[in-house]
Amino acid sequence: MKRFAFAFAVLGLALSAARPAHAFHAAKTFADSPDQGGAGGIFYTGARDERGWTCAACHVNAPGKLQVQFTTTLFNDFSYTPGQTYEFTLRMLNEQKGLDAPRANYNAFVLRIADDNASAVGNITGAAADAFYMRGNSAGETSIIATQGQKPGETSWKFSWIAPAKGRGDVTFSLGVVDGNAAGAGPDSTLNDPFGDDLYTARVTVHEAKPQHAVSVPLLPSGDGAPRGPQALAWLLGLLGLAAMGVRRLGLRR
Amino acid sequence: MTRARATSLLLMAACTLWGCTQKLSGAASSSFDAGGPTDLAGAPAALDERYFICNVQPVLTQSCAMFRCHGDGTRYLRIFARNRLRYGGTEAERNTVIRPDELRMNYLAASAMVHPRKPDESFLLRKPLDQKSGGYFHRGATIFGMGNVFLDREDPQYKTLEAWVMGATWQDDPACQLRFAAADGGTDGAP
Numbered sequence: 001m002k003r004f005a006f007a008f009a010v011l012g013l014a015l016s017a018a019r020p021a022h023a024f025h026a027a028k029t030f031a032d033s034p035d036q037g038g039a040g041g042i043f044y045t046g047a048r049d050e051r052g053w054t055c056a057a058c059h060v061n062a063p064g065k066l067q068v069q070f071t072t073t074l075f076n077d078f079s080y081t082p083g084q085t086y087e088f089t090l091r092m093l094n095e096q097k098g099l100d101a102p103r104a105n106y107n108a109f110v111l112r113i114a115d116d117n118a119s120a121v122g123n124i125t126g127a128a129a130d131a132f133y134m135r136g137n138s139a140g141e142t143s144i145i146a147t148q149g150q151k152p153g154e155t156s157w158k159f160s161w162i163a164p165a166k167g168r169g170d171v172t173f174s175l176g177v178v179d180g181n182a183a184g185a186g187p188d189s190t191l192n193d194p195f196g197d198d199l200y201t202a203r204v205t206v207h208e209a210k211p212q213h214a215v216s217v218p219l220l221p222s223g224d225g226a227p228r229g230p231q232a233l234a235w236l237l238g239l240l241g242l243a244a245m246g247v248r249r250l251g252l253r254r
Numbered sequence: 255m256t257r258a259r260a261t262s263l264l265l266m267a268a269c270t271l272w273g274c275t276q277k278l279s280g281a282a283s284s285s286f287d288a289g290g291p292t293d294l295a296g297a298p299a300a301l302d303e304r305y306f307i308c309n310v311q312p313v314l315t316q317s318c319a320m321f322r323c324h325g326d327g328t329r330y331l332r333i334f335a336r337n338r339l340r341y342g343g344t345e346a347e348r349n350t351v352i353r354p355d356e357l358r359m360n361y362l363a364a365s366a367m368v369h370p371r372k373p374d375e376s377f378l379l380r381k382p383l384d385q386k387s388g389g390y391f392h393r394g395a396t397i398f399g400m401g402n403v404f405l406d407r408e409d410p411q412y413k414t415l416e417a418w419v420m421g422a423t424w425q426d427d428p429a430c431q432l433r434f435a436a437a438d439g440g441t442d443g444a445p
Contacts, residue, residue, distance in 0.1 A: 024337065034315035037337035037349045042316065052400030057320040058338070183345055191345050194321055 024058065025106035025180060025192050027133035027146035043144055045112035045174040046201055054201045055110075055176040062199040066179045067093040070202070074161075079209040082166035085125070091156040092179060097198055098152075101182030101189040105153050110146035112174040113161070119143070121171050127159040152182075172205045301368060304424035304434055305417075306361045311335075311352075313411045314360065317403050318382070323394055331363055373419040383412065 024030070024039075032038025046054040056062065071089040074080055090109055098105035115121040120136045120143030127134065127145060135144040145159065164171075179198040183191040319325040319335040326332065327339055334341050334356035337349045341356050367378035382403035383389030395402035404412040417426075424430040 029337070034312040035336070040312070040316040046398070048400055051403060052398035053320070054398065057322045057398070058325070060321045060326075185345075193345050193348070 024194065025108050025147075025178070026149035027108070027110065027144075028148070030110070030146070031133075031135065043110045043112060043146065043176075045110055045144075045176050046203055047112045047114055047118065047172070047174040049114075049118040050112075055178055055199045056201065058194040059178060059197045059199050060195065062197060064199065065094065065096065066177065066198040066200040068175075068177050068200045068202075069093055070175065072161075074206055075204065078204070079207045080163040080171065081209045082163055082168075085160050085162045087126075087158070087160050089156065089158050090175075090177070092177060092200075095155050095179050097179045097181035097196070098192075100187055101152075101185065102187070103152060104180075104182035104185070104189040104192055106149050106180045106182070106192050107154055107178060108147045108149060108180065109157065109175065109177040110144065111176075112144055112172075113142055114172055114174070115164075115168050116170055116172075121168055122164045123162045125160045125162060131157075132159065166208065166211070168208060170205050170207055172203060174201075174203045176201045301361075301365050301418060302421075302423040303358075303361050304430060305422050305427060306364065307357055308424060308427060308430035308433060309414050309422075310364060310418050311357060311360060313414050314364065317411055322397065331367060333360055333363070335360075368419050373421075374416075376419050379412070379415055379419060382415075383407065 027043075029037065030039045030043045031041055034040050042050050042053065044050065044053050044055050044057055046052055069089075069091045071091070072086050074086045074088075080086065090111075092107060095107065098107075113121055113124075120139075120141035122141060123136075124132075124134055124142040124145050130150060131148055133144070133146045133148050134142055136142040141164070142161075147154070147157065177200040179200075180192050181196040181198075182189040183193045184196045185191060314324070314333045315335040315338065318331075319333040319338045321338065323329075324331050324333045325335065325339040332339065334352065336352045340348055341353070341359065343350070364378055367381075368376040373379075377390070380388070380390040381392045382394070384395065384402040384405045385391065387404075387406045389402055389404075392402050407413075407416070424434060
């Protein structure tokens with residue numbers, strides 16, 4: 001019996017030791033209250049209503065070598081069509097930190113989506129709840145999507161954004177990506193800290209596409225009862241014919 | 255030594271002595287006249303430490319204690335906070351509950367930023383307040399380029415700091431009263 005108890009104790013200790021210390025790589029931490037070690041809802045995306053604070057507020061002395069590829073057709077002409085779905089792929093291109101720490105190599109991103117009033121805008125879809133943390137308004141629109149920090153070694157993420165209905169105007173995407181270095185503690189590390197990581201931050205504004213209208217050039221001044229289309233063309237041809245006859249008559253007189 | 259050289263040396267020594275005396279007396283009188291932070295005559299009672307723990311510490315944690323800012327241990331105003339700068343301990347302990355000794359140091363550091371006779375002009379209020387709203391220059395406002403911590407005096411966090419600086423106590427705050435009701439038999443509990 002004692003042997004079993006000892007074995008369970010050892011197993012328990014091993015499991016607790018292997019459990020990574022969840023710090024700020026887990027997005028939920030940003031939503032926790034300051035007393036709980038959180039940021040009280042500040043996600044450090046660099047957005048205007050976060051005073052422009054980015055990941056660099058805590059991840060100090062980042063080398064600034066991280067490159068990120070953010071692929072979406074939305075950035076083809078930096079405009080969105082209301083109601084259209086856009087697929088986003090976010091990929092770290094040159095991860096350099098934490099590669100020697102398979103259990104604590106937590107990379108992360110946070111994306112803030114806001115209109116000019118700093119309100120949530122559009123909807124994020126295709127983002128698994130266990131992989132992403134999301135936050136939005138009561139209308140179901142998304143303001144924040146961030147990694148949950150469940151899987152070490154992640155370097156790319158996919159999800160979709162449904163643009164809002166027309167009339168919302170400009171939308172700004174504020175992005176922060178962290179290449180974590182697992183606290184620089186080597187292969188056995190289960191920790192992470194804000195020191196020695198690399199960062200990438202960016203802010204992109206896209207405009208609402210203006211609706212495409214069929215171009216129509218009125219042949220005659222518009223008004224009730226005025227002829228339109230083929231009728232107007234026939235009327236114009238008739239006028240031209242009459243004018244031509246008039247010219248000929250004038251010519252005969254001469 | 256020639257006579258001229260001796261005279262010039264004497265003159266230099268006299269000037270230096272006179273200058274130093276002037277500087278010292280000037281500093282003393284200026285401090286007295288302006289009612290500077292070192293002049294405690296007429297200073298109000300000590301700032302309420304329990305109100306600080308309940309209300310001010312969370313503001314400092316959220317808006318001031320980032321490592322780039324006052325979570326830097328080398329700063330004059332340094333703030334210890336959970337999951338941020340800690341006084342000792344290991345990395346694994348960074349996200350443990352903040353300790354009473356850390357709260358005490360924060361309380362003293364923040365109190366030192368309060369003008370004893372002109373609390374409204376305290377650095378604790380004016381430095382994080384945007385200059386457009388009457389704040390002082392704050393390097394923190396320039397780093398990220400989108401204004402200071404508090405854009406105006408209506409910011410709820412600014413109002414919390416202002417209330418403390420103006421003399422609010424834990425008895426004014428029912429939540430704080432509840433929190434410390436149990437602690438009165440023991441120590442000032444950390445959040």
